[in-house]
Structure formats: structure tokens, C-alpha cells
Amino acid sequence: MTIEINAAQARVYDNFIGGDSGFETDRAAGFWIRLQAPDLIAAMQENRAFLSRAVRWLSARGIDRFIDIGSGFPLSPNTHETVLAAHPEGSVVYCDLDPTVGERTRALIAEEPRAAFVPADIREPEAILAQPAVRALIEAGRPVACILAAVLHFVPEEADPARITAVLRDALPAGSHLVISHVASDLPWRPENSPEVLARATEDMHLRSAAQIAGLFEGFELLDPGVVPAAEWHPDAGAVATDFVLPIHGAVGRKA
Secondary structure (H helix, E strand, C coil): CCCCCCCCHHHHHHHHCCCCCCCHHHHHHHHHHHHHCHHHHHHHHHHHHHHHHHHHHHHHCCCCEEEEECCCCCCCCCHHHHHHHHCCCCEEEEEECCHHHHHHHHHHCCCCCCEEEEECCCCCHHHHHHCHHHHHHHHCCCCCEEEEECCHHHCCHHHCHHHHHHHHHHHCCCCCEEEEEEEECCCCCCCCCCHHHHHHHCCCCCCECHHHHHHCCCCCEECCCCCEEHHHCCCCCCCCCCCCCCCEEEEEEECC
16 A cells, blocks of 8 residues: 655644644645654654753753744744743744745744744755844844754755855854754664655655764854764653664754
């Protein structure tokens, strides 16, 4: 049995992590992948958990300004909810290419003046930085956290992901942080995952090794524990270790 997986990345991902967005084709794609490649679902859920931990970790260290590029559909706890709970005068700008993501995000933050949404393509970092909401956040001169969670693996080498992070780095104030999660090429999928379904589900992804992901942090100091499987990046107290590693890396770097 096969199914035509023809669905928007943001909506299928939202289905993976427990959201309620998407059309029937998106839900069908998510259901089929869930059956045939359960570790892909688990990896995307781990990505969301890593993002939440990174935002909490940075907020606890005084970072109160965040740019979340490739933010995807809202799902609590959203970045602005975590940040503003810790820092009521903080600011969060969400950026995404999907217009439906924009509609949902704008509706969520309509009454929150400390959060904004701008349409953005990660492949055009200069355009992102030119957005008034982003420019205002950066030009305040305070450290900013720039989040690239599960987005750079959609950028092929010919689009030069290292250039993207370099452009963002050069624009960020000193003391800013870069957060990256990325599907891994150097961590294996378990045999219970269908190779055919994995290949189809990840055909738009450009998997990279820990060393390649570390290269995207050029000009940043990689903070401990470096580029590691996402579940191993500052796990929550009491987190239950599994007997296998999900193939997604996470890391945070700081600009001196």
C-alpha cells in the first residue's frame, strides 16, 4: 500500500508534534508516516522539546529578545509565551514563509504587543533583517537569540546555509545566541522505519553531520555540550533516557 504524500511541510510537521493544523492530505501524510517511520515523528517531537528547553535556558540567562525563523504553526508553549513569562518587557518576532502559518500566528498574538510575525524565507536573510520588526529588535543593541529550529535542513548546499548564518551573525549584537536543530546524517534510523517512506518523507531535506552543523556556527562560540543529539542538549531533570538516539542534532552558540 502506498499513499501520495503531497502536503505542506509546516502542516505535516504540525501534525507530527500534536498540532491541529492541516488539510485531509496533510493528516493522511502524517498518519502514513507515523505508521511507517515512527522515528521521524519522534525526531520532530524531540526537536520541539529541544526548542522549548533552549528558549527556557536562554531566558533564564537574561536573553529576552528572540527571532524565531521558520517558526511553523503555533503550539503551546510558544516562544513568546515562555519569553514573556520570564521577561514581560521582552520581544519575540516570528518569521515563516507559509502564509497559513502567518494567519494562525497573527491571530494568536493579536493582543500581544511584544510579539510580531513577518513573512520570511530563510534563504533570504537580508530580507529578514530588513523587516522593520526585526530591525527594531536588533538595533536596540541588546543580545538577541536567533532560532533556526528544524529549518536549515530544507536549505541545499547550493543555497549556502553557511552564508545564511554568517549574514545573521554579522547583524546580531555582541552576546547574541544562535540556536540550531537539524536532522542528522550521522545518526542511524532504526530498522523498524521503512527506508522507502523515510526516503520520501525526507526527500526535501538535506541531512548534515554534527561536524557540518558545527560549521554553521562559524563566528560563534559553541556552548557546552556542543552539537549533540537533541535529546542530550541540557535534558530536563528527570528526563527518561531511551535505548536509542533519534537522528536530530541540536546546539547553541554565542557571539562574542
